[in-house]
Amino acid sequence: MPSDSAVALLLARPGDVDPSELHSPTDFTGLLEYLAPITQAAAAEDQLPGADDGRRAICAVNWQELPSQPDLEPANIYGAPVEMVKARVLQDLEYRWLENYPGLAAGLTAKGQRLVDPMMLGSMASFESAVAKAAALRGSSVLASWLPLQVLMSVAQLPEHFAPGLDESGQILKAGQIVRAIQKRLQARHATYNHWWTRHLEVLQVLEAVLWLVPSHVDPHSLLRSKRLFPGGILDSNCHLFVSVVTGVVEYQAYHPAEALNLVHAVYADYKNAGAEVKDAATAGELLARLAQRHHPQARATQAERAKRLRDWFRPDHSLPFDEEQHDAATLPMDKPALVIANAGAGKSTMLAGRVAHLMGELMAQGQPHTEEWFVATTFSRAARDSLRGKLAQLGLYLPYLSTLDSFCLRLARQYTHLLNKDRHIQVVDEQELRARMCTILADIVGCRAAQTNDGEANIASVAEAGVRRLMKHAGDHSASLAHGWSDAELGELAAGIAQDSEAGGSLRSLQLSAAHVGYGLRVLLAAIKEREELAVWELLDYALTILRRGAAAQKQEPRGEALPAEDRAALTVLESWEGKCFLVDEAQDMSRKQWELVCLLTERFQRLTMVGDPDQNIFGWRDACMEIMVHLFDEEYGGAAHMTLTRNYRSPQAVLDASFALISHNQEIEHKQGQGLGARKPMICMRRPGFGNPNPAVVFERFRSVLDEQRFICARILAHKHEWQVHCNRTGIDEAQRASRYKIAVLARNNKQLQSMAYVMRTEYRLSQDMAFSTEDEHEERLVTLSTVHAAKGTEADIVFLMGMTESAWSVRLRPDEPCYEQCMEEARRLAYVGITRTKRQLYCTYSERPCRFWVEAGGRR
Numbered sequence: 001m002p003s004d005s006a007v008a009l010l011l012a013r014p015g016d017v018d019p020s021e022l023h024s025p026t027d028f029t030g031l032l033e034y035l036a037p038i039t040q041a042a043a044a045e046d047q048l049p050g051a052d053d054g055r056r057a058i059c060a061v062n063w064q065e066l067p068s069q070p071d072l073e074p075a076n077i078y079g080a081p082v083e084m085v086k087a088r089v090l091q092d093l094e095y096r097w098l099e100n101y102p103g104l105a106a107g108l109t110a111k112g113q114r115l116v117d118p119m120m121l122g123s124m125a126s127f128e129s130a131v132a133k134a135a136a137l138r139g140s141s142v143l144a145s146w147l148p149l150q151v152l153m154s155v156a157q158l159p160e161h162f163a164p165g166l167d168e169s170g171q172i173l174k175a176g177q178i179v180r181a182i183q184k185r186l187q188a189r190h191a192t193y194n195h196w197w198t199r200h201l202e203v204l205q206v207l208e209a210v211l212w213l214v215p216s217h218v219d220p221h222s223l224l225r226s227k228r229l230f231p232g233g234i235l236d237s238n239c240h241l242f243v244s245v246v247t248g249v250v251e252y253q254a255y256h257p258a259e260a261l262n263l264v265h266a267v268y269a270d271y272k273n274a275g276a277e278v279k280d281a282a283t284a285g286e287l288l289a290r291l292a293q294r295h296h297p298q299a300r301a302t303q304a305e306r307a308k309r310l311r312d313w314f315r316p317d318h319s320l321p322f323d324e325e326q327h328d329a330a331t332l333p334m335d336k337p338a339l340v341i342a343n344a345g346a347g348k349s350t351m352l353a354g355r356v357a358h359l360m361g362e363l364m365a366q367g368q369p370h371t372e373e374w375f376v377a378t379t380f381s382r383a384a385r386d387s388l389r390g391k392l393a394q395l396g397l398y399l400p401y402l403s404t405l406d407s408f409c410l411r412l413a414r415q416y417t418h419l420l421n422k423d424r425h426i427q428v429v430d431e432q433e434l435r436a437r438m439c440t441i442l443a444d445i446v447g448c449r450a451a452q453t454n455d456g457e458a459n460i461a462s463v464a465e466a467g468v469r470r471l472m473k474h475a476g477d478h479s480a481s482l483a484h485g486w487s488d489a490e491l492g493e494l495a496a497g498i499a500q501d502s503e504a505g506g507s508l509r510s511l512q513l514s515a516a517h518v519g520y521g522l523r524v525l526l527a528a529i530k531e532r533e534e535l536a537v538w539e540l541l542d543y544a545l546t547i548l549r550r551g552a553a554a555q556k557q558e559p560r561g562e563a564l565p566a567e568d569r570a571a572l573t574v575l576e577s578w579e580g581k582c583f584l585v586d587e588a589q590d591m592s593r594k595q596w597e598l599v600c601l602l603t604e605r606f607q608r609l610t611m612v613g614d615p616d617q618n619i620f621g622w623r624d625a626c627m628e629i630m631v632h633l634f635d636e637e638y639g640g641a642a643h644m645t646l647t648r649n650y651r652s653p654q655a656v657l658d659a660s661f662a663l664i665s666h667n668q669e670i671e672h673k674q675g676q677g678l679g680a681r682k683p684m685i686c687m688r689r690p691g692f693g694n695p696n697p698a699v700v701f702e703r704f705r706s707v708l709d710e711q712r713f714i715c716a717r718i719l720a721h722k723h724e725w726q727v728h729c730n731r732t733g734i735d736e737a738q739r740a741s742r743y744k745i746a747v748l749a750r751n752n753k754q755l756q757s758m759a760y761v762m763r764t765e766y767r768l769s770q771d772m773a774f775s776t777e778d779e780h781e782e783r784l785v786t787l788s789t790v791h792a793a794k795g796t797e798a799d800i801v802f803l804m805g806m807t808e809s810a811w812s813v814r815l816r817p818d819e820p821c822y823e824q825c826m827e828e829a830r831r832l833a834y835v836g837i838t839r840t841k842r843q844l845y846c847t848y849s850e851r852p853c854r855f856w857v858e859a860g861g862r863r
């Protein structure tokens with residue numbers, strides 16, 4: 001139960017907070033807003049314990065429960081403790097409490113369901129009681145529809161070695177059985193969730209996990225993107241049906257995503273007509289499976305048919321989606337380690353997908369079961385992962401072990417902890433989440449009104465980004481083991497660095513904050529991680545490495561088996577469960593030494609490793625990306641490995657290739673390395689076929705007097721391109737469902753602050769809200785325009801690219817030319833600009849106001 005006075009305060013002082021602050025279902029102020037009518041009624045009846053000064057009261061009530069924060073004023077409710085107060089109050093909101101306030105329950109139900117917070121479910125004593133309480137709150141449809149999702153969510157949290165889709169006796173589980181198995185586990189484990197899982201990305205992960213559990217080849221992304229299926233979006237009440245439909249399709253094991261999608265359409269129509277009263281995911285799954293069988297009895301391909309289909313891709317007379325260079329690399333023998341180097345747009349990821357198809361075809365022809373589990377593919381960003389996943393889906397493939405390297409480490413860590421301790425569940429806070437949390441903390445410190453202005457949001461985002469980036473860098477440099485172990489002095493130093501940074505420091509001053517505030521914010525951030533027993537993303541790699549090193553040492557040890565200590569045995573099991581699989585590493589140029597060690601430990605016995613990379617796209621120096629791996633270390637480790645290059649470019653028009661080559665040719669370091677074996681940098685051969693709209697010129701350089709002019713120009717061009725595309729679609733009959741997925745515009749900038757400001761103009765002046773998304777959000781949905789930092793855009797492509805804000809202040813390297821790392825930093829910044837430019841498929845706009853950065857000139861823009 002919450003303390004009475006905290007509840008009293010919640011009820012008493014709704015006016016204390018600006019209701020427009022409501023951002024998310026778990027928003028504290030939203031809660032206050034919705035509580036307002038009840039509060040007034042209650043206050044009129046004088047039922048509330050006194051809380052003259054709400055702010056004081058909250059502090060007084062909660063202060064003792066908060067960790068000591070010596071430099072905080074208890075009276076400053078908008079200081080960082082609010083974050084904790086919010087968390088605590090939300091945690092306390094159990095349904096038990098709701099039941100005591102029937103008016104509130106009714107209010108929640110009537111007012112819409114945004115407040116029905118899964119976190120409340122998470123705080124329930126058990127899953128069963130959650131269901132019971134939910135049933136008691138009938139009428140709240142979201143609550144009801146979230147339940148199956150809640151169940152499925154737990155799949156994502158299951159230990160990774162939970163045998164995919166098999167029960168103890170080795171039988172393939174039916175969808176309904178899986179759900180029941182999960183329910184059982186939930187009851188045993190009292191799963192707790194934080195509210196972030198409601199985000200769409202998490203839903204994807206859930207579906208992915210479900211698909212992983214049952215051997216199948218359905219690409220969940222194609223399903224999710226089908227707006228025709230669920231026009232309202234997946235988090236509305238359709239989500240219940242959606243999850244059921246997917247479950248059904250998975251059970252049915254349709255072969256190809258396109259087939260699966262057609263199937264889902266047909267089945268869904270029938271399903272609705274049947275007016276089925278779906279009580280739970282299990283019955284839905286069963287019903288759908290039956291319907292699916294009726295609609296498409298042939299779709300379940302036999303192993304031999306699938307093998308033939310895959311091998312056909314590589315027949316000489318087949319119209320290949322690969323050229324000869326890609327073909328040669330893709331069809332290397334499984335045990336031949338290979339390093340494939342090529343510039344942006346050369347089809348490296350496409351080749352990797354081809355390699356999977358080739359090897360899988362071979363394995364199937366040998367009669368191997370579950371061939372998709374033979375592959376582990378890793379990327380360095382989610383965008384790159386999604387892009388590779390899309391390419392695999394085009395070949396009808398779905399890999400359960402395709403993930404970012406961080407996620408793979410998490411997989412290992414969970415596997416290990418589960419072997420040792422079945423109850424411990426590792427929850428990781430990733431970079432995106434860290435930034436979001438830091439923004440919330442800073443917004444609290446600043447105060448909600450100030451935070452909500454355009455500049456306020458942008459400044460907060462910029463400080464948060466700098467803070468998190470420095471934390472991560474610091475962690476990497478010092479192998480910081482746990483979030484818990486950082487001293488105040490270290491954090492103070494980081495904060496001081498941020499305050500001195502010209503961009504983040506400027507934002508800090510605009511927010512009227514000091515370095516001490518940032519230091520405090522970082523401390524709160526880390527304290528929350530510790531309090532929730534989570535793992536910060538930077539801890540994952542060390543954790544996974546420790547396990548594998550231990551496993552490798554145990555492997556060499558004699559005798560093995562029972563004689564080994566439990567930790568060694570578990571580590572050995574983990575290592576051996578991955579050995580022998582085919583490892584595919586995309587974007588190898590971004591690999592750090594530690595990550596390299598991890599890959600070596602996993603592949604050194606069987607040598608099944610294919611790496612692709614582009615030295616000119618190495619943009620994660622700040623995360624220890626190590627070029628030596630491609631230059632020397634790979635050969636040292638894998639003598640006799642194959643080296644291949646791809647020389648054709650299928651993405652960009654010639655003018656874009658020229659601009660990118662002109663720019664990157666200024667980098668000397670790689671040239672030097674090329675002499676040592678990376679192969680010479682040459683202009684790529686343009687293979688792009690002219691398609692719709694073929695704009696001329698393909699590269700546009702524009703300068704402006706002010707940032708606002710620049711932003712307005714970009715918006716106007718976006719509208720023009722949107723119009724062109726619509727006209728084209730109408731003329732050629734491209735239907736609504738495909739429009740968003742077949743045409744993309746990217747607005748790329750050096751930092752989030754530039755993007756925030758751009759987004760504000762797009763939203764407010766040009767009403768483009770419906771068409772735009774940040775690359776970090778709404779990943780399930782296809783939007784016309786994606787706003788992204790160049791870092792986050794790596795591995796993606798777009799028809800129209802705006803590389804905006806190419807100013808000296810945003811792109812300059814903040815070192816003096818005589819400082820030791822100056823050249824290195826300059827080259828990395830240039831590579832970043834190169835990555836931005838090479839995302840372009842049809843037309844590139846490079847824009848700036850004020851002073852241009854040098855890359856603008858180097859790429860061909862006039863001063």
Ligand SMILES: Nc1ncnc2c1ncn2[C@@H]1O[C@H](COP(=O)(O)OP(=O)(O)OP(=O)(O)O)[C@@H](O)[C@H]1O
Nearest residue numbers: 321322323343344345346347348349350650651795
């Ligand atoms: N053989 C091919 N024929 C036609 N198009 C191709 C071929 N290979 C690749 N492509 C297309 O070229 C574009 C770039 O391919 P891909 O993303 O695989 O390149 P990449 O080298 O991984 O790029 P980056 O390093 O920039 O991420 C994609 O649109 C892909 O569909």
